[in-house]
Amino acid sequence: MTPIATRPPFMRYRSYRPGRRVTTLAALAAAGGAMLLSSAAAVGTSARGGEEQGPSAPMRYYKGNLHTHTLNSDGDSTPEEVVRWYREHGYDFLVLTDHNFLTGVDGLNALQGAPGKFLVVRGEEVTGAVDKKPIHVNGLEVSRLVSPPQATTVVGMIQGMVDGIRAADGVPSINHPNFGWAITAEELASVQRTRLFEVYNGHPQVNNVGGGGMPGLEEVWDRLLTGGKLIYGIAVDDAHYFKRPWDAAVPTPGHGWVYVQAPALEPRALVQALEAGRFYSSTGVELQAVEASATGLRVVVKATTFSKYRVQFIGQGGRVLREVAAADARYAYTGDERYVRAKVLESNGAVAWTQPVGVGSGAPQ
Numbered sequence: 001m002t003p004i005a006t007r008p009p010f011m012r013y014r015s016y017r018p019g020r021r022v023t024t025l026a027a028l029a030a031a032g033g034a035m036l037l038s039s040a041a042a043v044g045t046s047a048r049g050g051e052e053q054g055p056s057a058p059m060r061y062y063k064g065n066l067h068t069h070t071l072n073s074d075g076d077s078t079p080e081e082v083v084r085w086y087r088e089h090g091y092d093f094l095v096l097t098d099h100n101f102l103t104g105v106d107g108l109n110a111l112q113g114a115p116g117k118f119l120v121v122r123g124e125e126v127t128g129a130v131d132k133k134p135i136h137v138n139g140l141e142v143s144r145l146v147s148p149p150q151a152t153t154v155v156g157m158i159q160g161m162v163d164g165i166r167a168a169d170g171v172p173s174i175n176h177p178n179f180g181w182a183i184t185a186e187e188l189a190s191v192q193r194t195r196l197f198e199v200y201n202g203h204p205q206v207n208n209v210g211g212g213g214m215p216g217l218e219e220v221w222d223r224l225l226t227g228g229k230l231i232y233g234i235a236v237d238d239a240h241y242f243k244r245p246w247d248a249a250v251p252t253p254g255h256g257w258v259y260v261q262a263p264a265l266e267p268r269a270l271v272q273a274l275e276a277g278r279f280y281s282s283t284g285v286e287l288q289a290v291e292a293s294a295t296g297l298r299v300v301v302k303a304t305t306f307s308k309y310r311v312q313f314i315g316q317g318g319r320v321l322r323e324v325a326a327a328d329a330r331y332a333y334t335g336d337e338r339y340v341r342a343k344v345l346e347s348n349g350a351v352a353w354t355q356p357v358g359v360g361s362g363a364p365q
């Protein structure tokens with residue numbers, strides 16, 4: 001790999017190379033709804049969600065951005081220009097998510113896609129508001145346009161969007177809960193039939209880390225998991241501006257992404273892997289392996305020579321169960337954690353988040 005691979009996220013337009021992708025069967029921590037200690041060992045080879053994979057089929061990690069705008073909503077560039085940016089910056093796939101608009105991808109894939117190398121996935125940001133609070137839910141791989149519902153409550157609006165996306169065969173992801181301080185942890189906990197939310201969004205006005213008494217999105221995540229709701233955290237760009245790379249006040253590309261472990265670079269395989277938690281999220285840290293065994297969780301960072309790393313294993317209440325000051329870190333379950341997730345902190349500020357692994361009978365569902 002090249003040292004450039006983990007430049008900190010504030011250095012936009014880096015020439016990111018994904019390096020050699022992980023081909024180990026080491027599991028991504030796909031907890032599954034009712035993962036017990038005994039089933040954890042199977043993670044990554046056979047996870048929840050009806051995958052077609054046999055136990056020994058190798059899976060690659062694919063790097064992708066799940067949230068992007070074009071001129072078809074409030075972006076500043078054509079779909080062709082947007083797709084080209086991601087293709088030329090080392091991504092394997094991209095989801096186009098214009099506000100209440102389904103940007104076609106067939107022509108884009110015909111021109112810029114390549115089997116197994118680069119794919120544009122259809123998507124939409126279903127966009128509405130309740131009491132001036134912006135409620136946005138992405139529909140990944142929706143088969144048709146989904147309109148925002150009529151709703152008078154935040155939960156009703158989110159649930160209506162989620163159900164509309166499901167009815168269109170798509171996978172919902174709840175966007176930027178702290179944008180406009182619109183969605184609380186309690187409201188998120190009430191939403192059904194969704195597994196994904198944005199724990200990191202690269203837009204400069206979405207309040208990822210909280211403040212003023214409002215929790216950051218990692219704290220929200222741990223509240224949901226501690227309360228028994230299994231939900232996975234994605235990192236996205238929410239890029240709108242591709243022609244103003246110098247402008248830190250606007251949402252530009254290259255800040256947050258996911259590495260999805262899937263059997264093929266194919267839309268349905270990618271979204272199924274996301275819903276099964278077979279991915280990790282990043283703002284600049286690449287991992288060599290995430291291994292969830294029957295006895296513990298191991299994270300191995302693809303380290304660069306100029307960075308140092310800390311790996312935190314986090315459990316109920318957001319408590320750091322163990323911190324390891326190295327790029328290869330292990331945590332042994334005690335058995336009563338309910339869930340464990342890992343966070344990698346790189347010495348220049350980049351982060352990677354792995355997905356929660358259920359431990360014991362009280363695992364989030």
Ligand SMILES: [Zn+2]
Pocket residue numbers: 125136175176
């Ligand atoms: Zn939005």
Ligand SMILES: [Zn+2]
Pocket residue numbers: 067068069125238
């Ligand atoms: Zn957006």
